[in-house]
Amino acid sequence: MSNDDLFASAPSTSSGNYDASSIEVLEGLEPVRRRPGMYIGGTDERAYHHLAAEILDNAMDEAVAGHANRIEVALGTGNRLTITDNGRGMPVDPHPKYPGKSALEVIMTMLHSGGKFSAKAYATSGGLHGVGVSVVNALSTDTVVEVARNKELFRQSFSRGHPTSGLVSVGAAPNRRGTAVSFTPDPEIFGDSARFRPARLMRLARSKAYLYAGVEIRWRCDPAVAGDEVPTEAVFQFPGGLADHLAEQVGARECATSQFFTGKQAFPGDNQGSVEWAVAWPLYSDGSYSYYCNTIPTPDGGTHEAGLRAALTKGIRAFADLVGQKRGKDITADDIMVGSEQMLSVFIRDPQFQSQTKDRLTSPDAARLVETAIRDHFDHFLADNMERGKALLGFVLDKMDDRLRRKAERDVKRKTATSGRKLRLPGKLTDCANDDPSGTEIFIVEGDSAGGSAKQARDRKTQAVLPIRGKILNVASANAAKIGANQEIQDLGQALGCGLRDKCNPDLLRYERIVIMTDADVDGAHIATLLMTFFFQEMPELVRRGHLYLAQPPLYRLTAGSKSLYAMDDAHRAEIEAKEFKGKKVEVARFKGLGEMNPMQLRETTMDPKTRTLLRVVLPQEYEERAGTRDLVDRLMGKNPEHRFAFIQANAAMVDDEVIDA
Numbered sequence: 001m002s003n004d005d006l007f008a009s010a011p012s013t014s015s016g017n018y019d020a021s022s023i024e025v026l027e028g029l030e031p032v033r034r035r036p037g038m039y040i041g042g043t044d045e046r047a048y049h050h051l052a053a054e055i056l057d058n059a060m061d062e063a064v065a066g067h068a069n070r071i072e073v074a075l076g077t078g079n080r081l082t083i084t085d086n087g088r089g090m091p092v093d094p095h096p097k098y099p100g101k102s103a104l105e106v107i108m109t110m111l112h113s114g115g116k117f118s119a120k121a122y123a124t125s126g127g128l129h130g131v132g133v134s135v136v137n138a139l140s141t142d143t144v145v146e147v148a149r150n151k152e153l154f155r156q157s158f159s160r161g162h163p164t165s166g167l168v169s170v171g172a173a174p175n176r177r178g179t180a181v182s183f184t185p186d187p188e189i190f191g192d193s194a195r196f197r198p199a200r201l202m203r204l205a206r207s208k209a210y211l212y213a214g215v216e217i218r219w220r221c222d223p224a225v226a227g228d229e230v231p232t233e234a235v236f237q238f239p240g241g242l243a244d245h246l247a248e249q250v251g252a253r254e255c256a257t258s259q260f261f262t263g264k265q266a267f268p269g270d271n272q273g274s275v276e277w278a279v280a281w282p283l284y285s286d287g288s289y290s291y292y293c294n295t296i297p298t299p300d301g302g303t304h305e306a307g308l309r310a311a312l313t314k315g316i317r318a319f320a321d322l323v324g325q326k327r328g329k330d331i332t333a334d335d336i337m338v339g340s341e342q343m344l345s346v347f348i349r350d351p352q353f354q355s356q357t358k359d360r361l362t363s364p365d366a367a368r369l370v371e372t373a374i375r376d377h378f379d380h381f382l383a384d385n386m387e388r389g390k391a392l393l394g395f396v397l398d399k400m401d402d403r404l405r406r407k408a409e410r411d412v413k414r415k416t417a418t419s420g421r422k423l424r425l426p427g428k429l430t431d432c433a434n435d436d437p438s439g440t441e442i443f444i445v446e447g448d449s450a451g452g453s454a455k456q457a458r459d460r461k462t463q464a465v466l467p468i469r470g471k472i473l474n475v476a477s478a479n480a481a482k483i484g485a486n487q488e489i490q491d492l493g494q495a496l497g498c499g500l501r502d503k504c505n506p507d508l509l510r511y512e513r514i515v516i517m518t519d520a521d522v523d524g525a526h527i528a529t530l531l532m533t534f535f536f537q538e539m540p541e542l543v544r545r546g547h548l549y550l551a552q553p554p555l556y557r558l559t560a561g562s563k564s565l566y567a568m569d570d571a572h573r574a575e576i577e578a579k580e581f582k583g584k585k586v587e588v589a590r591f592k593g594l595g596e597m598n599p600m601q602l603r604e605t606t607m608d609p610k611t612r613t614l615l616r617v618v619l620p621q622e623y624e625e626r627a628g629t630r631d632l633v634d635r636l637m638g639k640n641p642e643h644r645f646a647f648i649q650a651n652a653a654m655v656d657d658e659v660i661d662a
């Protein structure tokens with residue numbers, strides 16, 4: 001085929017209006033407003049908060065460069081955020097290349113303008129593209145920048161990326177220096193209902209303080225916005241850096257070594273870089289991993305994380321060798337990394353990230369620099385105190401054994417699957433490690449977010465977690481075919497392992513206790529009722545044998561001074577306020593759902609057998625005798641509402657509660 005033939009066969013016969021006039025060049029900050037996702041990774045809640053991070057990162061860069069030691073993050077009403085630092089202040093003199101414009105205006109209105117491209121003004125900065133503050137400006141309705149330099153205060157305002165005033169001097173500022181940026185994200189871009197989450201912002205502010213010990217971060221929040229979610233004022237400073245934060249995160253949990261592996265090390269040579277780390281190995285944890293580069297969070301890890309991984313893995317293998325433990329050579333990185341709680345922060349010059357949102361560090365040097373720096377300290381950590389070293393080695397070998405056992409089991413299962421007798425478990429189930437049902441529990445939780453918290457809060461050996469989605473099918477008003485086809489019910493049946501209805505064999509139950517754990521609100525109670533109905537109807541024998549329980553999550557956390565107590569409901573809250581906290585100022589936090597509690601709180605209040613309260617669900621004797629369970633459930637949950645009504649009129653409570661584990 002000749003070229004002429006080839007091109008003659010194009011399907012469209014007309015070139016339409018596709019000519020020079022169709023080729024647009026977006027000017028100034030217009031591209032940012034057209035395609036915000038390219039600059040901030042989307043327009044969702046995460047992106048919204050990314051705006052705050054961009055401004056805070058600039059203030060942090062001033063601090064890390066040694067020019068600022070105080071930053072304030074202030075959230076006002078109407079999503080107005082102001083971030084102030086006491087650094088050098090953005091330059092305000094006329095820009096040599098853009099006549100008539102100050103450097104400040106250039107910074108605010110032009111992409112790729114910045115002082116961080118070379119190491120002249122900043123050595124190890126988080127900023128590098130010169131895009132951050134101009135993008136925030138483009139996506140905000142009214143931005144005001146104030147700069148105090150040489151005892152004079154300057155101000156300029158912008159809207160959606162365009163100046164709405166010139167740069168003006170607004171007077172003397174003898175006691176002030178630095179930059180303040182105020183902005184309100186544009187609802188046209190993010191939608192009318194988007195807003196800053198105070199708790200999220202406060203976490204962000206706080207995290208910067210432990211990432212850089214030389215800075216004090218002040219938090220302020222308008223009381224109308226703060227509600228009872230966050231304090232209206234707080235000051236964050238962590239002289240102990242990451243180690244301080246990790247200690248707080250691990251709390252009283254028992255760890256493989258009572259001392260955490262923490263340290264700080266400058267990189268050799270004159271590159272001004274450094275690494276700081278803190279690692280703990282709690283006995284039961286799903287792990288938590290926080291990695292940063294130049295104070296920017298890199299949730300997807302990257303080369304610095306690879307360096308830490310290599311240092312820990314090679315270090316523990318070498319220690320095993322030192323103490324003559326031959327199995328040490330089979331330890332993998334996962335055996336020492338997974339389930340640990342670690343924080344890693346590097347400062348390097350000219351970092352390279354995978355994208356503008358900087359989620360993953362790709363600087364090749366970081367891996368080697370971090371590995372070398374940490375490895376040396378880890379060798380000492382293990383060998384300086386042999387008891388400690390051996391305790392950690394034992395812990396890691398246990399993990400290795402668990403891994404090998406799971407692999408062997410998977411291999412067996414795969415074999416039995418091919419012979420048609422596979423034990424099928426639903427993908428959503430996070431099973432416990434113990435095979436023997438005695439002492440084990442399965443928590444049926446509402447929703448994936450609560451499921452996530454429960455997974456972190458559980459004791460992996462004995463507690464399994466099965467998240468179910470929203471309201472499950474009401475089995476009392478559904479026919480057998482519908483029940484059989486319902487995914488949530490199939491998952492439940494498979495997880496419990498004992499079969500449904502007449503095929504239900506309680507001896508095959510895979511756990512000792514089945515715990516229904518739903519939010520402490522009306523929806524939660526409804527879901528719990530649907531689940532109880534399911535058990536009454538499909539597996540009554542399990543209820544008769546006392547396997548079914550209801551968890552009792554609290555509704556409030558009450559804090560007075562340094563003491564916190566949990567209240568189950570309003571009456572309990574009133575009681576605590578009247579007795580334990582009498583006459584004190586009480587801060588009240590209401591948990592809107594299980595997912596809002598952090599894993600530590602969830603464990604302490606609702607899951608840990610040592611501190612929780614469970615209710616056992618029992619079948620009332622008189623109903624068993626009079627009409628049988630079937631009839632009772634039919635009346636309560638079945639198709640005829642008038643039966644339900646009659647029952648409610650005649651009876652106060654559906655089940656007797658029995659408190660155990662109090």
Ligand SMILES: Nc1ncnc2c1ncn2[C@@H]1O[C@H](COP(=O)(O)OP(=O)(O)OP(=O)(O)O)[C@@H](O)[C@H]1O
Nearest residue numbers: 058090114115116127128129130131132133134179
């Ligand atoms: N708080 C501040 N104090 C001093 N200078 C600042 C401050 N904020 C911004 N600047 C100056 O403005 C420049 C541009 O900032 P911008 O946030 O647009 O990009 P960046 O921080 O250089 O890089 P990135 O796009 O990666 O964030 C910075 O390089 C710095 O020179």
